[in-house]
Amino acid sequence: MERGTPGASRPAEPGPCLSNLRGAEPAASASRLSADRAQPGNPTIAVAAVLPAGGCGERMGVPTPKQFCPILERPLISYTLQALERVYWIKDIVVAVTRENMGTMRNVIQKYQHKRISLVEAGETRHRSIFNGLKALAKDQPDSQLSKPEVVIIHDAVRPFVEEDVLLKVVIAAKEHGAAGAIRPLVSTVISASADGCLEHSLERARHRASEMPQAFLFDVIYEAYRQCSDYDLEFGTECLHLALKYSHMKAKLVEGSPDLWKVTYKRDLYAAESIIKERISHEICVLMNPKDDIEPIDHLLKALKNELNDVKIESGALSQVGRDIQQSKLEKCYNFVCMNIMTSDFQETRNLLSTLEESSLSILYPVVVVSVHFFDFELVPLSQKMESLVWVRDTAKEMKKRNILLHGLIIEYSQGEKFQESLRQGAIIIAALIKERSSGLVGQLLVA
Structure with missing residues (x-):
């Protein structure tokens, strides 16, 4: 695991920031999170973030992993890092990246002057990458620049438009309930097909939601869940909230997310993301x-x-x-x-x-x-x-x-x-x-x- 070099002062992400939303509800939650730093003795919640960024982007259909695809000549993952590091109360951001892309990731950190970034080697699957990131945070060693947080955020490297108020809501909910995740209404009805390719049954769309990122957990809850995971879970699983429920018996609090939480998955999504950034x-x-x-x-x-x-x-x-x-x-x-x-x-x-x-x-x-x-x-x-x-x-x-x-x-x-x-x-x-x-x-x- 290696620590990124802190950069100089840089422009903030365009768009609303909690420090500017005077009187808004998230600002009140922020005061709960920071517990009024001005008063000695009031504890603060130590928050870190883990970003799995080891994917190859098969659905993107391009040779470059999608997290490194350029938008306005800047890698996609840089926008996601910027959205997280502008949140002052996130102390550490751990990025899990493959060995062959470690040099590329270092160059991104240096060129765009990202701060509070640490790198770990990604695993062969998404869950293994997340587990590697959690292990780096769990090593509360005297010579380590990282310390174990109370709450950890897990977010996708290819969801660049996450806002501070959503991050804050899942952290506060995780602090109170042990686990929390952003959700969005389903766009399409989910159906089940039979072996012969015919409709078997469909789910009532109004009763179900799409699980999105970010998700947040009490660190001990999610870390212990990953330590108990089976190889099957680590190999084929995708849902972190399910692991917290399965192994830590922690029912996650679901938080309504914003429309901007969509994930860059296909090539057309790169054009949509570029359009949003240009507009901002x-x-x-x-x-x-x-x-x-x-x-x-x-x-x-x-x-x-x-x-x-x-x-x-x-x-x-x-x-x-x-x-x-x-x-x-x-x-x-x-x-x-x-x-x-x-x-x-x-x-x-x-x-x-x-x-x-x-x-x-x-x-x-x-x-x-x-x-x-x-x-x-x-x-x-x-x-x-x-x-x-x-x-x-x-x-x-x-x-x-x-x-x-x-x-x-x-x-x-x-x-x-x-x-x-x-x-x-x-x-x-x-x-x-x-x-x-x-x-x-x-x-x-x-x-x-």
């Missing part, structure tokens, strides 16, 4: 401008953008303030920047923004989109005279792409009347498409509205 990181746009520039065309473009992206938060400000916010992680959930340039092609504002982004860790986990917008009056300055300097977008974009920053150029004809309004509308459509699609194929393109 497109909810906020930061518009940068020079305070000395003419504000009128910028205001017009902002209005057009808000009409095009009516569910997106759009904030504007000077580069100096935005730069400070990036460095201080105040913009940790903003991965979209629109840099305004009025009647100029010197790109100074865009250059400064790119330098700031390079110095930050913002683009480690997600691709950052930068759209450099230039307003030109083609009657005063022919576009052909500006093309030489605008080639800078293409050349710079190649370097920025290596840093996961997607740079695009956009020219809007700055004129009067209906023609200008149409250019603004087209410009807003282009910006929205670049942000939503995050297409690396359009990096370095100079688009004209």
Whole structure:
């Protein structure tokens, strides 16, 4: 078993976090979990997580194990690790991975700066992998960096969208009942077929549920259950809650899960997961401008953008303030920047923004989109005279792409009347498409509205 190297500060997972849900019910449960750290003598629940990640992904139909399949050029398992490690009260995350993929997993931890991750060798089956993870946590040795938790979460490496409130609910339920698991309503009716392939009987769908992940257990309950498991259970079993019932006589508390708990199983699921991630990181746009520039065309473009992206938060400000916010992680959930340039092609504002982004860790986990917008009056300055300097977008974009920053150029004809309004509308459509699609194929393109 080996411990991952802690990383630097990184952007948090987009979406709700319990620390931000003031007054919400999960926050009250969080206080129960932490038992008010500020008061000495109040115990905390030691929580760890085990992720079996030794599967080969046969149903995916691709040579790469599905936990390492890329989504926006980042392995799927990295998103799951991020969802867990952003939960401050999960002390340790143990990942069971095959020997041949151990090096790949180390590279994922290092590249994406994951923290609190320990690796163990996976077993030949899912249950054997989980058992290996539990064994690592059970070794409460003086020289070990891991200690036995009170509650352990078991989660799939290919369920990347688990939220903190669901994790918290199963942990609290496991603390009270010994075992707990997330469930969801059945989508299809479950039937039983006879030996000759005919319908034998069907289950009443309203009375049954689909067992999902995460699941949580008092550590001693699930560890003892695995120690008593038969070889048949370890070889062919899939349900951890059943093992707790069979060997520890612990009836699990069932917790209603969210629709996002689905498991990436088939190749089409990768596209669905990518779509969800793109949608999550497109909810906020930061518009940068020079305070000395003419504000009128910028205001017009902002209005057009808000009409095009009516569910997106759009904030504007000077580069100096935005730069400070990036460095201080105040913009940790903003991965979209629109840099305004009025009647100029010197790109100074865009250059400064790119330098700031390079110095930050913002683009480690997600691709950052930068759209450099230039307003030109083609009657005063022919576009052909500006093309030489605008080639800078293409050349710079190649370097920025290596840093996961997607740079695009956009020219809007700055004129009067209906023609200008149409250019603004087209410009807003282009910006929205670049942000939503995050297409690396359009990096370095100079688009004209």
